[in-house]
Amino acid sequence: MKDNLTERLAAHLADGPHHLGQILITPISGGGYELRHRDEPPPFPALRESTGPDAARQLALYTDTGEFRPLKSAPTLRRGWRLLLADTQELHLALDYLYPAMVGIWRSHQNGTLTAVPLDQTLARQTGMYAAAKRIQNDEARALIQRTCSSAKCLKRILWEMAPGQPVDGLPSGKMSPVLDPGTTACDEIPLLCHEACNILVAEARQVVKQRERDAPQPERQTQSTSPES
C-alpha cells in the first residue's frame, strides 16, 4: 500500500471540525469522532446517539420522511442523530456509507489523478436500454442537468463538461468549482466531487429522449438495441 487513505483522512481532520456534505465531523478529545448533521439546531444532547459505522448506513438510507435515498449526495440527510466512532478506521467506513467514494475521490483530486469524463463520452458508451441516452440533444441535456444536478437535488460539484471544451452552463459557478470560496463556511470542508455523470442522470437522459421520440416519432429513428436491458 503506497497511499493509506485512512491515515490521510486522520491527518486532514487532526486540526479540528470539518464538513463533508451535510455532515459535521468533530474529533473527540481522547480519541474517536462525532458525526452529526451540520445544520442541527441545539440542544445537541437531545440527539439520538448511535455508535459504529453500521449505523451510518442506516442513517444514509432514508430521508426524514422515510423515502429511500439512492443518491447519497442528495441534500436530504436525516436529522436528529449523533454518531460516535471509535477511531479513524470506523470513521472512514462510516463516511463511505454516508457519502460513498467521496473521501477516495477527494484524495485522487488532491493527487492530480482524477480525470473528469465529458458527458458526451459517458453517454456514448452506454448500451442496452440506456443506449437511447446518447441521442439526447444539447438543449435537452442542458435543461436536464439544471433539473437533476442543481444543489437542490445533489450537493456534488461538477467537474465534467458537456463535451471537451464545452462547459456545463446554467448552474451557479460555485457548483462547477472543486473548491469553496474562502469564508463561506465556518470550518474546513472535504468537497463532494462529481468527475462523471452518474447513472441517475444517464437514466433521466434516456427518459428525455424516449419522451421526445414518443411525441414526435421520426421515420429515420435508429433501430432499438436488442441487448437484455432493452
Added chain:
Amino acid sequence: MLSKPDSALILVGHGSTVNPDSSSPTFAHAETIRRQGLFGEVHCAFWKEEPSLRQVLHMVDCDEVYVVPNFISEGYFTRTVIPRELEIQGPVSVIQNKTVKYCDPVGSHHRMTELLLHRAAEIAPGVPPAQISLLIVGHGTSLNDNSALAAKREVDCIRQRGIYAEVLSTYMEEAPWIADWDQFTAQPHVVVVPFFIADGLHSFQDIPVLLGIDRETGSAASQSNVFRQNPHHLRNRLLYYASSIGTEPLLAELIVDQVANFDAAHPKRLSP
C-alpha cells in the same frame, strides 16, 4: 484459509434507485468478509447505486484488486456492463495503476446447489422431502441474462441427489409460470426458493402476488412489518416461501472462494 492482506476485494452488485433492499445483501456479505480480515480492504460497487463502478477504484489503496460480481449468473451485466464501466480488458487488467483481477460471478460457484438445499431444508423443517415439490424460481426471458439457464442447471444438480420428490425450475415471465405453481406440482408441500440476489421487487413484492400469498404488491421487505408465516395454506397445498438465495449468509464463503478459484485458474506468472 485464503489470506490477501495486500489485496482489495470489490464486490459488485446491481443496486436500485427505487428499492432499498436491492443492495443490502451485497453490503452484508462485504461486511462479513471485512470482519474476517482476509483482505486488506473490502469495498462494494453498484450499477445503480453508489459507490458506482466509475467511482470505486478511487477508494482503493492496494495495488492488487479482485472484483467479484455478486450476480446470480454470467450474462449481460458480468460480460458487458461491469467490464465496460471498470474498463476491464480481460481476466487481468491494469487500471489506474492497479492490477485488477476479474473473477466469476458468485452465482456460478458449484456450491450454489448446496446453498439452495440448505435454504430449502431451513424453510420447511420437519417436512419429509419425499412429500415436497421444490421450486427454484427465476426471472425468465432474456432480461436477466442466463439466469433461467442457471436455475435449470441448479435444478438438474438438486434432482440428481434424489432428495426431493420433485424439483422444478419456474419463472416469473416464461413457462412454466410461477403463477401456475399448483398445476405442475404433485406433492402436498411446495417449497419455493427465489433464485435472486436480493429480496427486491421480484422476490418480495412480485412473486408473493403470483403465488397467491399477497393480493397486491406490498412494501419493500425491510419496511414490511409482516413477517411471512410459513406454511401458507393455498390451493389445497402447504406452500413455504423462502427469501432470495442471495441473502443466504453462506454466500460470503462462496464470494471469497471465487477469488481462490481465480488464483487457481490464473497463476501469478500470467499476470502482467
